[in-house]
Amino acid sequence: MTRATTASPKNWNTPKISSLVGLILGILILLTCLVYSVTLGAAEIPLNKILESFITFDGSYEHLVIQTVRLPRSLVALVVGSSLAVAGALMQGLTRNPLADPGILGIESGAALAVVATIFVFGISSMSVLTIVAFVGAGVTAMLVYFLGSLGRGGATPLNITVAGAAITALISSLTTAILIVSQRTLEEIRFWLAGSLAGRDFNILLSALPFVMIGLVVAFALGRQITTMSLGEDVAKGLGQDTAWVKIATAISVVLLAGSSVSLAGPIGFIGLVVPHIVRFFIKADYRWILPYSAVVGATLLLVADVAARILLKPQELPVGVMTALIGAPFFVYLAKSKVKK
Numbered sequence: 001m002t003r004a005t006t007a008s009p010k011n012w013n014t015p016k017i018s019s020l021v022g023l024i025l026g027i028l029i030l031l032t033c034l035v036y037s038v039t040l041g042a043a044e045i046p047l048n049k050i051l052e053s054f055i056t057f058d059g060s061y062e063h064l065v066i067q068t069v070r071l072p073r074s075l076v077a078l079v080v081g082s083s084l085a086v087a088g089a090l091m092q093g094l095t096r097n098p099l100a101d102p103g104i105l106g107i108e109s110g111a112a113l114a115v116v117a118t119i120f121v122f123g124i125s126s127m128s129v130l131t132i133v134a135f136v137g138a139g140v141t142a143m144l145v146y147f148l149g150s151l152g153r154g155g156a157t158p159l160n161i162t163v164a165g166a167a168i169t170a171l172i173s174s175l176t177t178a179i180l181i182v183s184q185r186t187l188e189e190i191r192f193w194l195a196g197s198l199a200g201r202d203f204n205i206l207l208s209a210l211p212f213v214m215i216g217l218v219v220a221f222a223l224g225r226q227i228t229t230m231s232l233g234e235d236v237a238k239g240l241g242q243d244t245a246w247v248k249i250a251t252a253i254s255v256v257l258l259a260g261s262s263v264s265l266a267g268p269i270g271f272i273g274l275v276v277p278h279i280v281r282f283f284i285k286a287d288y289r290w291i292l293p294y295s296a297v298v299g300a301t302l303l304l305v306a307d308v309a310a311r312i313l314l315k316p317q318e319l320p321v322g323v324m325t326a327l328i329g330a331p332f333f334v335y336l337a338k339s340k341v342k343k
Contacts, residue, residue, distance in 0.1 A: 029301060030297050033301050035050065036308065037070070037304045038070040041311045049066065072202045072203045073201050073307070074307075077303045078303070079210065080261075081299040082295075085272055085298060085300075087254070087255045087259050087273050088101045088272070089291055090251050093277075093288050094231075099162045100161070100162075103269070103270035103274070104169070104270070105142070105162070105169075106144075107141050108268035109141065110172055111137040111264070112134075115190070120183050131264040134261070135256055138255075138256045198307050205265060213258065213261045216257030219257070220292055221292055223288075224289035226242060231286065266321070268322065269322045270326055272299050272325055278332075307324070310324045
């Protein structure tokens with residue numbers, strides 16, 4: 001089992017000016033990426049047109065593209081990136097598993113299977129219904145992975161949970177593929193979505209999932225101190241008087257809300273939740289009161305940049321953004337598996 005990075009509890013109560021400055025700088029970088037995400041694509045739009053579309057909207061082609069295509073898509077990328085990164089940070093802190101991630105542990109795949117099965121069986125395409133279905137699929141999969149991981153030698157170690165997650169992901173992916181082979185209609189409806197895509201997202205889709213995302217983020221940020229303590233080990237947390245059962249339940253609720261919302265918005269986008277917390281901990285170390293907001297900012301920025309790259313590399317065609325994140329995350333996963341996971 002890997003050892004968590006520790007820090008003295010007395011240091012957790014002292015806000016770090018440098019951390020606050022870094023967070024503000026990160027937000028400014030995120031806003032810059034958001035602006036350029038709106039301008040770049042198959043057709044490049046000048047920066048001044050963005051401001052004009054809000055002040056003097058005239059229904060022109062460029063204004064319509066900004067308001068109905070580029071801006072909603074960029075905001076969805078921001079929401080999904082921050083949600084997946086925070087979910088990954090929560091999972092890694094709670095389980096002390098460096099490979100914990102909604103995608104690798106099968107949570108995203110479970111949500112995707114639930115959505116695909118609902119469309120196949122009931123023909124439902126309502127975004128509000130599919131969002132709830134994604135939550136259910138994510139929650140059931142999370143419980144199943146933890147249960148199977150606990151059955152191995154040594155209990156729920158990082159290695160056991162990772163292996164259980166990989167097995168469940170393979171099973172769920174096979175079931176999802178089987179449904180799509182049987183039903184061409186379902187495949188046509190969601191094949192691009194299944195690869196992880198932000199194309200065609202509008203404000204209505206974003207607004208349907210935004211309340212769940214906000215609840216998940218509020219719960220996550222409120223758990224910062226508790227997750228920091230849990231990252232030292234459950235015995236240490238209990239010794240400090242922490243109600244670990246309550247923390248686990250609250251964390252699970254937050255992860256399910258964040259991962260389920262992300263899947264319903266953009267499909268299963270992998271590796272954001274794996275890579276971002278490790279990047280953040282390189283600078284922040286052990287205090288999850290800072291790791292979680294930093295993860296939200298860095299995750300949103302990373303997915304925005306990946307989406308821009310997916311749009312411009314083969315323009316006028318585009319790649320699913322899930323392909324771009326996999327190109328970054330897959331080598332990083334191999335590195336972590338070899339260097340940080342031990343029995």
